[in-house]
Amino acid sequence: MASRGAIVEPITSSISDTTLPSETGETKLPVKKIPGDYGLPFIGPIKDRLDYFYNQGRDKFFKSKIQKYQSTVLRTNMPPGPFIASNPKVIALLDGKSFPILFDVSKVEKKNLFTGTYMPSTNLTGGYRILSYLDPSEPKHTKLKQLLFFLLKSSSNRVFPEFEACYTELFKTVENELYEKGQSSFEKPNEQAAFNFLGRAYFGSNPVDTKLGTDGPSLIAKWVLFQLAPVLSLGLPKYIEDLLIHTFPLPSFLVKKDYKRLYDFFYESAGSVLDEAEKMGISREEACHNLLFATCFNTFGGMKIFFPNILKWIGNAGPDLHRSLAKEIRSVIKSNGGELSLGAMEQMPLMKSVVYEAFRIEPPVPAQYAKAKVDLLIESHDAVFEVKKGEMLFGYQPFATKDPIIFERAEEFVPERFMGVEGEKLLKHVFWSNGPETEHPTVENKQCAGKEFLVLISRLFVVELFRRYDTFEIEVGTSTFGAAITIKSLNKASF
Secondary structure, eight states: OOOOOOOOOOOOOOOOOOEEEOSSSSSEEEEEOOOOOOOOOTTTHHHHHIIIIIIIIIHHHHHHHHHHHHEEEEEOOSSSTTTTSOOOOOEEESSSTTGGGGGGGGEEOTTOTTTTTSSOOGGTTTTTOOOGGOOSSSSSHHHHHHHHHHHHHTTTTHHHHHHHHHHHHHHHHHHHHHHSSSSSSSSSHHHHHHHHHHHHHHHHHOOGGTTTOOEEEEEEEEHHHHGGGGGGGOOOOOHHHIIIISOOOGGGGGHHHHHHHHHHHHHHHHHHHHHHHHTTTHHHHHHHHHHHHIIIOOOOOOOHHHHHHHHHHHHHHOHHHHHHHHHHHHHHHTTTTTTTOOHHHHHHHHHHHHHHHHHHHHHHHHEEEEEEOEEEEOSSSEEEEOOOOOOOEEHHHHHHTTTTTTTTTTTSSTTTOOOOHHHGGGGGOOOOOTTTTOOOTTSSSSSSSTTTHHHHHHHHHHHHHHHHEEEEEEEEEEEEEEEEEEEEEEEEOOO
């Protein structure tokens, strides 16, 4: 299977009775008109929005359209629609072959598309368009991404010790609550550990020892809600919720004081990184807003969503996997003199595969958007489709990374999926970071600057878990941002 899933050439001929060779040149696929429709103005987008959130739910919404149009590339409206998004019309890419066109910034534009068909007010980010909303063609994109690379490099020697310290504290909290109550919610301890770790690793500052105290995670949650509410469901009654958060943006002044508290923490803690920003020609103020966003929205948000997901998938896989992970992790650490390092973790193929499989089966960011810079031809498994310059492309990542033509047992969590030579070949189809897992973030692309960092700390989380415990039991619920995990038991290491 090719690693890039799209044929992208200027349209030079009529699409009637046309066939084109696939990327491999082995077959010819018909060029078809993209099926689907947007319905009546205003009414169509609202109907799709109600179906997406309430009448069908997200996955069924897309599956029903695939079935209706017999195509994984189709036209639809995406929330929020009226009155927040002026144009909800998208071309949806719902398979692993068409999806990667979203990463090709020579053919698509990513300006102001981080959250989709709408952009939250810049009042929520200090009046600045943050890096996530910039296209690589914009001059500030390079400087701001270089600043994040500097942050990651300058903090690298603190990552291992601070992660161990913060998550040792988390496990103690969970154990104490298990002892007292017979069960423990993972959510709040994880969020506090994640935020403390990021403050300590990135900036050498422990948030709980500052004016923030333990308020950081709740302040972030409120601030993020004001940005993402148009594309979330909070579990309120259907029509009340739709009117409150999907029809008009929440007023930014309601979160201004909360944001200022976060900003002050970063401004006071990130002195050396802000000094570097000034050397690069970025004002301290703009740099601080970007550091806040990268830390709180991107990285903390990733840990808040993904760590519970890891627990869910590993927990549901059962004690046989737990014992295998514990055996691999402990034996490698022992053979490395009791020390954990990057090199040691590279000797843990099952642990690495489990983390990649969690990224594959439930990517922390399910939606990707891009706008066609030129007329394109996009290839699915079955056909080639014409896309006009300026049309909005939307990819639903869980359907791309659970594409049954690419992955066997695509809907199943297969712990060893990415082990061995053949398993590693599949990594090019894992897209959680806004790019293939086999590629790396640069200033020229929109792949997540902290891609390698999030993979590293996700591995560290699994390692720290199985250094301590042979097996564990959980109960899985749902929350606005993913899985809500209640830990029912932890069996301490016996070997």
